[in-house]
Amino acid sequence: MVDEVQLTIALLRSNWTAHCGNSVACLLTRFFNASLAPKHLRGLLPGMTIITFAFSYSFDISNQAFSVEEDSINKPDRPIVSGRLDIKGAYVRWFLSWILFPALIYLMVDSSAATILILWELWVLVFYIWPKVDHWIARNVFTALGAVLQLSLLDAFLTEALPDYQVDTSLTCLLFSWLVMTIHVQEFHDMEGDRATGRRTLPLLLGSRGQLVLRATTATIIAGTAVANLLRASMYPGRNIHSMPADMIGLAGCHLASMMVVAIRLITMRWKEADKVTYKYCYTLATYIMLLFHASIEKLPIEENTGSYRS
Numbered sequence: 001m002v003d004e005v006q007l008t009i010a011l012l013r014s015n016w017t018a019h020c021g022n023s024v025a026c027l028l029t030r031f032f033n034a035s036l037a038p039k040h041l042r043g044l045l046p047g048m049t050i051i052t053f054a055f056s057y058s059f060d061i062s063n064q065a066f067s068v069e070e071d072s073i074n075k076p077d078r079p080i081v082s083g084r085l086d087i088k089g090a091y092v093r094w095f096l097s098w099i100l101f102p103a104l105i106y107l108m109v110d111s112s113a114a115t116i117l118i119l120w121e122l123w124v125l126v127f128y129i130w131p132k133v134d135h136w137i138a139r140n141v142f143t144a145l146g147a148v149l150q151l152s153l154l155d156a157f158l159t160e161a162l163p164d165y166q167v168d169t170s171l172t173c174l175l176f177s178w179l180v181m182t183i184h185v186q187e188f189h190d191m192e193g194d195r196a197t198g199r200r201t202l203p204l205l206l207g208s209r210g211q212l213v214l215r216a217t218t219a220t221i222i223a224g225t226a227v228a229n230l231l232r233a234s235m236y237p238g239r240n241i242h243s244m245p246a247d248m249i250g251l252a253g254c255h256l257a258s259m260m261v262v263a264i265r266l267i268t269m270r271w272k273e274a275d276k277v278t279y280k281y282c283y284t285l286a287t288y289i290m291l292l293f294h295a296s297i298e299k300l301p302i303e304e305n306t307g308s309y310r311s
Helices: 002-034 038-065 068-074 087-108 111-129 136-161 169-197 202-235 246-268 272-299
Strands: none
Touching: 002 038, 002 136, 002 169, 002 272, 038 068, 038 087, 038 111, 038 136, 068 169, 087 111, 111 136, 136 169, 136 202, 169 202, 169 246, 169 272, 202 246, 202 272, 246 272
């Protein structure tokens, strides 16, 4: 049992920060919008942990079982490549997890949540098992729709647990569009392995000169998104950025600063390890802060006559 726990940790380690972070960030944004008390959050954490684990494991076991060649170059410390787990054992875990997790989610939540998890498994199937769709646009869409499915799974859980909960689709639209436009940031630090395995990622298709243009364009989109979000926050009827509460001003500053850090690093720090830090930490953090800022702006009440926020 201890060995299996350690093996599971090793399987999930590389993507757990993203999957867990997505759940935490999206959960917090939902609580901001719904104005729920902290006691509700504590009561939902066990269920959220199980759902996040099921979502993450369903992806990682299949991804690693069917991407051994790429992992041998890009991620040699993963269990299958390093010899801790043989390929037969990986296939068994993949098969069982894809059957048992939807059943568990059905029992925990309802049929809609189980259906969302099955859709996630089918989405992973198309991209990592068969027919292995390999196009740079498809790779961006895979991540964007995957994040939407994770958010939808969270919403299904919250709807079942909290009868008065109302789903806000604006966050879903923001998350999808943001990832479609920028998630290729993750491709820069994996170019060596992608080139060796023949994957058609956007940086490789553009070549060395085109990569500079791609970095500059992506940096412009990221910085422009931050500026656009701040302008949008100040241009709502009855809203003025100068009258925001102090904590909102601070969050707006963090949003702008985190986006600018990613944009600057993309252009000025163009080696593998720097690109890895840019994606795994800077870009991920900037995304979460953007979601929190969006949720906070949507939540703030408006003084119809004075144009200021209520304290």
